[in-house]
Every structure is written in structure tokens, then in C-alpha cells.
Amino acid sequence: MKTKLLSLVTPLVVLLLSAAPSAPLFAASHREAPITALDQKADITDWYAFVDPNKPDHVVFIMNVDPFLEPTNGPNYFPFDPNVLYEMKVDWNHDGVEDIKFQFRFTTQIGLPQVFTGFVGGLAGIPPITALQGTGSQGLSLSQTYTVTEVTNNGVQQIGLGQTLSAVPTNVGPRTMPNYAALAAQGIYSLSGGITVFAGTVADPFFIDLGAAFDSLNFRTATGGGVLSAAADGDDHNNYAPNALAGFNVNSIVLEVPITMLTADGQIHPATDANAVIGTWATTSRAQATVLADPFGSLAEPSLYGQVQRLGNPLINELIIGTGSKDTFSTDAPKNDAQFASFFLNPLLATIFSSIGIPVPPAPRTDLLPLVQYIAPICPGCTAAQAGPIADLLRLNTGIPPTPLASAKRLGFLAGDDAGFPNGRRPVDDVVDIAARAVAGALAGSKYNTPIGDGVNTSASALPTTFPFEAPAYSGRQSSHNAGPGQPGCALQPNGICPTN
């Protein structure tokens, strides 16, 4: 036989089996799969999509990447990766395939190549950094600009052509950046067509008791061990356990676009109309070597980019998908999610809940289908034919009026706040509690609505109610992870410290 089977067989079996990846049970969306744990810059931590309460004819998308950024971590801090293609995608005709997407590409400039740190100001004759461009920006030794590209079936066009879009650097400290909030505000750009964009480092708005979750769901006694008291459950503003994200930054891309850009016919529709509902997700991709030299050949139609991660609904990959499938889930497209249907319809976590006495509905869990199909209650106007394939998309009914953020409920849809998760997702939504309750059967009826919760009910940073809806980055110089007295959200607790036992 002329062809000899590749000899790289048996030895590499041993090699790879011994290096079999493992992944935690869940970790928000931070490092949720082996592939993203290895590629932090391409790790999407959270994906948000909601109708802007201040502009109800606009939708806000927030794509956060690069988890657990320690504010003190100089000298180069946290640039976006110029080799990663960041994309926000929208399906408007319910087939699980993007109809419009927005691409973000970053470029790094080194302004002071002889200086040993990325940012300097108020020292050695270099003025403090007070601007992203021009006078006042001399101390930005490391700076980044980016482009925004809109891609539809009709073509590709760069948004904001002619404008220089600067990414907001992290908050180094008061000597270098004496008015960081004002500096960060300069990173908000109004583009043509009613589009607004921001990119930069912010305080991570996500909140979770990660330590308890990682320790095999060993939630704090003060929170009822994972089943909240009525008082804690009804509290949207205070925490009863430590928030692991407190004091950490994250890189964020925020885009606000008119709803008319996101619907099939370019119109705004009432909530009862199927056309009001869109499916959204974010992806990160890297240029990859292709099998064949001509990537546009007919065979397999490989792309120049290989997807590293996607994120639609929060916690799907963490809570639902088995470890042996997480990378495949991350790198595949939502339209192919039928292959994961067994995970969706019979989640292992539900079995675990049942084993510890929490009532859960029997499998198959059709009550979870609203998370992966276009059906009521998120899409009350959808017929069976419009349900689309099983696809992990963050679905948003753009016809449901937004709730003013000051009165938004952390439990979103489950608390009667229809503008919250799983109808889209806002930074204020407590998706850990909502998702856990959904897995336990909350969507199947009140019988299954056990008040599961980690006791962390609110973000460590005060979430702004206006664009970009995230707080400026924590200061490196003034940094603290707020584990002690004064931790945000813990004011009601003895000595202002959320209990850790």
C-alpha cells in the first residue's frame, strides 16, 4: 500500500491523554472552557444586550473580555489584542445565523519607546494624562485605536470613517491620570447613523461568590447555603457574601445602535410581533493556519479566522455543557447547537439540585427552550415555524419597554421586570441566581421556583445609568479588592464585612 498511515498515532495518544484538560463547574463566563482558559485575551467574560432606558429606540451591546484584570498590574496593563477579531452578531430572521455583525479591530501605538512603562504623567516633565489624543496625551506611551466595521449581506462598511477612535486605558492612578472619569468619558464617540461606541478598561460589573461556587457549590451559611432567605432574596442593593469580582477590571466594548438597524425590515415592532425579537451573541476569533493553502477553495470553505469563543446566554457553557464538549461549543456556531440538545434538555446541574432536595422538573426540560429558541415568553409573537433551531443566543424583545435602571430588578424576568434577563441582559441582572433558578425549573412554574442564590446581589461598582453603563476602571494606585470593611454592597453587615463562613 503506497500510503503509510501517519506514525504520529500511539505516542501522541499517551501525550494528549495525560494532558487531558479539566474545567471548573462554573465561573461566570470567566475562563469557562479549557480553550479560553488558555487564551485570556480572547476570553469573553460577559455579553449584554438591552434596550437603552434613556433611548428606547436604541439597543446597547456590551462585550467584556479579558477577565480578572488586577488594577495594579503595570507596566503595560491591559491592551486589547490586535490579533483578535472581536465581533457582535445579531440574528433578525430567527435562523440562528447572523444577519448583521459589528467587528472591532485594535491597533497598538508606542509613543514613548524609551520609557519603561506604558503610562506616565506628572513626572519628569511629562504632563499628567488628561486626554486620549493630542495635548494631554503625551504620557500615553502605549495607546490603542480601533475601527468598527458593519457587515451585512449587502456588504461591508467601516463605521466612523475619518474619526480616530481611541481605546480608554486603565486607571493607573491619580498622579498619572488625575481625572480618570473625565478621561474615560472622552472615549465615548458618537458616530454617524445614531451609533455610539466605547472601548476601554472598566470596572468589571459582574458579581458572584466565585469561591463558594468553585468549592462544589459550598455557599455561605449566612446565605442559607445557597437558598436565600426572603429578606436577602428581595434585596436588590446589598450583598450577603463576598463578590469575587470586586476590585477587578475588565476590557469592554460598548456599542449602541438604533433598533432599526437590527430588525429584518428596518422597522421598530411591538413586543407581540415576532419581528421585534432578535438573537444576539459575541465572538472572538484569531487568524488561523488553514488546512489548504487556498482558504476560499470549495472544500469545507475554511475561514481565515478561527473562532476562539462565543457567548450568548450567560453561564450556558459553564452550567450546562459538559467538560468534554466545552471547547467544541466555544468554537462552533449557534446554528449547530442541536448537537448539544441533550445538555440543554437534561442538565446535569438539575440532577445535582435534585440530589440535595431542591425540586426540579423531570427531563426533557422543555421549560428551558426559551433560552435556546424563539418562543414565548420572550417571543410571544413567534409561531412554531418561527422558533428557529436550537441555538444559544441572547434573545432580546426590542418591543418590551425598558425599565429605568434605578428601578430594575436583579432577578429580571423572574421578578416581573420584563426588560431583564433572559429578555436580553443588563449589567444589573443577577444572572447567577436567575440561571441557577432556571435550571432548577423556575420557568416551569412557581412549584420549582426555589430561591437559589449565592448571596451576591449587586455589582461592586456603582453602575451608571447612562452610556456606557459601566463604571470607570478601578485605580491601580488606590486599588483594593475590598475584602475588608467597606466592601460595596456589604453596608448592612456587621462591621461592613460580608460574611465568609
Next chain:
Amino acid sequence: MNHRVAFFRVLVVLVPMAVCAQTVQTALLTQLLQRHEFTQALETATLLHKQVPDDLTIRAYLADAYIELGDYEEAVKTTQALMNLRPGNPLGLTRAGRLRELHGDNAGALELLHRAYEVTSPQEVSDRVSLLTRMARLQLHSGSVAEAETLVNTALGTTPDEPEAIGVLAQVRQAQHRNDEAIALLEKRFALERRAGNLFTLAQALDTAGQKQGAAKAFADFEQKALDESDRAANANHELADYYVDYAHRPTQALEVASRELRRRHDVFTLDAYAWSLAACGDYVQASLEIHKALAFGSKDPVILRHASEIAAHLDGQDWSR
């Protein structure tokens, strides 16, 4: 059936729910591929891939099965996903290198194999020798005899008795017109690995060197050995068909052997053997159709191209001849 395959099959039946079931099935898959039972390997790999889609080794084996069966479209898809899951992983790079080679892109194949070599630990001696040998063969097919010699000598410097590397060095010596050395190397290889295919190469070398008597004896031994293996999965049916056409001038037997192999797989080499046998039987029209299939993926294998050219010449296909 090979004892190890039988053993693993029994294990799979006995412990289907055990924790080690996947490991056992992966071991079975390895055995199936090594024994060239590609259809069963594809079935097993597909099943395992559904159970653990993130397992790179199983994906690599799935790609191997597709490649050997000639389903190149699925092989490319599987290999691309394998490379995307862990960029730069040697399992993906080696499969992609093989596909590029079959696609006629020797330079591209060399690039990937070189990268695979760089990321393979020096402690993985057999893997590195295999990669050096493959790179040497590609260099030789590209006309870079000196580079091929350097690479294969590096491989043999580590593992002097590696049969595949000895075979490539013999090809290098033939390209350098050092036929006696080539024959000595091929004799050594056959002594180390008494496969019919190795005997055929030796017989060809003897024939080329004008040692007609020795060649006749080697061809006769080869035919007997190849016929003994012909119904097994791991066989020398490609070589046997070539022998019947080019040396024994028994085209009907060539077509019978090639047809039998074609029932198992549709890779470019089987399609070529079938087309060449058809041509030898005078059916140039069908031969042309079959050689088109062999060339469709882009192969620039010199033997296949020569066959295609001669078939086209008989059909007055000037374009093909060029």
C-alpha cells in the same frame, strides 16, 4: 483478527459503562487504524467524537480515517476544526500537512510539518523521526535532493533502523544514481520490515539497476506475498496492481485487484491504481474518468501525473498531456 484488536473489542463489550470505556475504545481505534481497517475506524471514531467532541486525539484519528478512505472534504473539515481548537497542536499540523501534500502543495505541507517538528518534544523520538522522514520525502518529491538527504540522515542518526527513513534514503540514493547503495538500503529495510510493499520497491530498484535476474526473483516473491495479503485490510494491493500492469503485463488481474481495493476506499492512490488498470485493459474512457477523480483533490504525485498523461495521450487529450 489481530489479538490486540480482539482483546479490546471484548473489553468494550464487557465494560461499556466503565470509566475506562473511552480509553479502551480509543485504544481500539488506534489498533483499527494501524491495521488499516479504516471503515470500522471511522465508525468508532465518529462514535467517540460524539461522546467527547473536545478530544483532540479522537478528532485526529477521525481525520486519519477520512483521509485513508478518500473522503477529503470531511477530512479537511475535521482537520480545520482540530487546528482551530488548539492552534499549533502537532496532531492537527501533521494531518493538515498530509492533506496539503495530497492537495499538491508540497511547500505548504513542509511548512506545517516543520512547525509540528518544532513543537514536538525531543523526547518524542519516534514522532520526530517520522516528521523528519516525511519532510525528507516531500523535499525529494520537490526536487531538493540535498535537503532530503540532510533531513533523512538526521532521522537515521537518531534511529538507524527506522524502515521508512531507510526507504527514503534509498530514494535519495536512486536520485543520485547510486543504485547499488539504494538496493542495499532497500534490502535492509525489507529485512527489518518484511512487508510486501517493501519487497516491491526493492524489486523495482533491482530492475532499474539492470539486475534482471534478481529483480525477477524479487518480483515473484513479492507477488506471492502480496497475494497472501490481498484480502487483508493491510495489504499491498496498489503495488500488486502496478506490478501486474507495468511488469507482469497481466492487466485483467490488475483490474481485479484494484477493483477489490476500490470497494474498500476511494483515496487518490486507489483511484489511480484502478484507472491505470482500466487503461491497461484498454478502457481509456473509463480510465480517464477515474484518473480525473484521483486528480480532483489536486494531487501532484509524479506517478499519478504520468498515468494521467499517458491515459490522456491515448484519448488525444492534448491538455492532459501538457
